[in-house]
Amino acid sequence: QVRLVESGGGLVQTGGSLRLSCTGSGRTFSRSAMAWFRQAPGKEREFVAALTWSSISTLYTDSVKGRFTISRDSAENTVYLQMNSLKPEDTAVYYCAASIDYREGSRLSRAYDYWGQGTQVTVSS
Secondary structure (H helix, E strand, O other), rough: OOOEEEOOOOEEEEEOOOOEEEEOOOOOOOOEEEEEEEEOOOOEOOOOOOOEOOOOOOEEEHHHHHHEEEEEEEEEEEEEEEOOOHHHHHHHHHHEEEOOOOOOOHHHHHHHHOOOOOOOEEOOO
């Protein structure tokens, strides 16, 4: 069974940092594009960041540029999202995703084949 499991979420004050992890099992994701999405209460799921299969290129939504960094450890089949200078508007459930076909990554959720269950990030003001 293929699974993605996120961890690292929690409660943090404005300006603080968190590092989310997403570990895959059941198959290797070393040649997959990986991404993070988030969904705030009452809002649609939105793209946050993506990493190409080669880890050479990244995509970020404008609101997190300069604050968030996506990276991976292929040996551990794990992708990370380092989040710095957190703001209350970053509060959401964060999901990782893997794309088999769109190896250069995509901002579109429909491009991703596997999803984790999500981890809650809450930023207090």
